[in-house]
Amino acid sequence: MNLSRDPDVPDLSLSPGALQGLRVIEMGQLIAGPFAGKTLGEFGADVVKIEPPGAGDPLRNWRLLQDGTSVWWQVQSRNKRSVALDLRSEEGQDIARRLIAEADVLIENFRPGTLEGWGMGYEALSERNPGLVMLRISGYGQTGPYRDLPGFGAIGEAMGGLRHLTGEPDRVPVRCGISIGDTLAALHGTIGVLTALYHRKVNGGRGQVIDVALNEAVFNVMESLVPEYSAFGAVREAAGSALPGIAPSNAYRCADGYVLVAGNGDSIFRRLMQTIGRDDLGADPALANNAGRVARVAELDQAIEAWTLPQPVATVLGTLGEARVPAGKVYTAKDIAEDPHYRARDMLLRQHTRDGHEIEVPGVVPKLMGTPGTVRSSAPGLGDDTDAVLGELGFTAAGIAALRERKVVA
Template sequence: MQYICVTETTPISTRAADDLGPGPLAGMRVVELGQLVAAPYCGQLLGDLGAEVVKIEDPNGGDPMRQWGRQKPDGHSLWWSVVGRNKKSVCVDLRRPEGQDLVRRLVAQADVVVENFRPGTLERWGLGYDRLSADNPGLVLARITGFGQTGPYSGRAGYGSIGEAMGGLRYVVGDPSAPPSRVGIAIGDTLAAVFAAMGVMSALIERDRTGRGQIVDAAIYESVFAVMESLIADYEIGGQVRERSGSFLPDVAPSNVYPCADGTQVLLAANQDTVFRRLAKAMGEPGLATDPRYATHNARGARQAELDRRIAAWTATMPWERLDEICQEHGVPAGIMFRAPEMLADPHFRAREAIVRVAHPYFGDVPMQNVFPRLSRTPGEVKWAGPELGRHTDEVLTRLGVDAADVARLRREGVLR
């Protein structure tokens, strides 16, 4: 049983300026197909920047993200309030021919479709790109999967965790004395979503020149692999397999976690030559910057543990507040590990409005991250939190031209929620 949510659409070029909302993507129409993290986060990014995004939902419970993460006793998910923000929810049963026809009508006037099903799923529903683009040559279809649309692994189930492992990230995360660890967020899915969103923007710019859309093929493992720096060259040319190193990067020193007298753990990052000179002066040992053992990046990397012990002995003599004063005075990057309480209390977060509070019918005001990056003239906006399941069905279909009697009939027949 599969379902899809869709949006009423009119080409951007025919929409009146006063119909467009805020944000640089105002007027762009997106149909979001998929569930969990990858496609929904891509949709969130596009919606944050002003696109109209309408989301796929299963009428019998909706996207599983509605149940994931921290929940109130009534089952409402805080995570959904973030990843579902700025979206419209309309549910159509794709088991029915009427549902499939309705989706094709809607996509014919959309700018973008985002999906994260296994390759071939859309084709089985009669929603493959060949068919959709025949009615809408300018359509951009972003397809997010574990392994991509081609290749021997393309048909495999591919969750974000598997993509993180195959892309090389899982192996290098954690302490070397322990098995490979994970980052504490769904980083593989979110990286794929970011790359997919970047691909959508690029395809839309190209469409302005040619009038033609295209497929954006974003694989989770490739999105992770893309941020793995010189991992491959390190091995093939340098003869080194990058290993887990815990709180530091091998041969990059000093850049580690150091103790303070009050028990605070502080990050210092002074691996660049000029910054290390400032750190040496802050420590009251300016001669370290010209000492052949520490004067260059390679020399410091070769004596990384020795240098870290020396810095730790210095930081341990004072509380974090005093260390922070000294580091800021000398221009040395320093900071503590922030959790949610520190973020909510921090004056810099507050001054830049990095956290916004969004009205929610069950939670009251929900604090969440603002829209990033910040644009000076057409900034994005969080307009509403993740909506109730099927909340926008009547609005969307009525504006599409489906009359109230047909909406009622389709609802009675189970095609709509």
């Protein structure tokens, strides 16, 4: 599926996945739970996704659709098998229990208490499967006074402190452009799953619950936000494109766009000043360290932009690259798709959808040299694998047909 590959690099795309043999049941929908399932699936886990008959996961219909199916779905659900199962019926719940009894991992992102209401809380499930690792992603976690409140990624970003820092000073807080709260929760959940599996295998431990709250996943990456408040009473505020307390590091206007320049290392700063023809600033002892530069950040930003503004982005990047000053263009989707570095590192793959289309999709991250992640199968249609998965549980064709007739499965 790779669009480009260095012929001198061994093709490891057919290597056994690092998680081969791991069985995952995914009950999540939309972003957080399914992103965790996607990540495990890319490294070889057998991910069985349970979806409600009829509509399936709402993500199938989010954003831009191709022949009625979201292209986002094609990425989020690759390497998964779809079982259309009515979890609100007793028969459906019983089938789910049987699937979970043979699984290593269960992923769910329902509101807390939903599974318990179906008789599928962790205590009940672990009686049949003591080794079960259960990832639970929710707005505010499984405990605490907010546990029953509905929570989406956007709310987690706000409560986690991120939204307060996005945007320009004294302007309305803005989102970062993607559902970062959901994805951060998924990545923290994946770390938790792998940690619990290691404990189970190496230390002989039982399975356990990983409780991930959207707001806590965001809060965990908020750097020194609370320590600064605790020590100094300082509340970090929005700073636009600048990196507060680090200078110079900002976005600067060019003749045809913007360029990001990170000239905040001491030696990098001197090279940057020499490059823009401001040796006076580079040699100024008051600017030899970050504290001094922060005190005069407005002056430095003005000097840098006076140099970048008359020039096109490409010229600025070429000059700074030769001077070994970190700088970058603000990429659009078009820029990414046309960038040779993305292609050289297999970060743009050509994926065939089950309805006959071919689209470019992101590659797999992180890159394991011995057991790399792969795209083994395209995203399934709703219930594509119902018969196969139930057959593995011992259901006969007649039994599956009877379940379908009763609308337990589809």
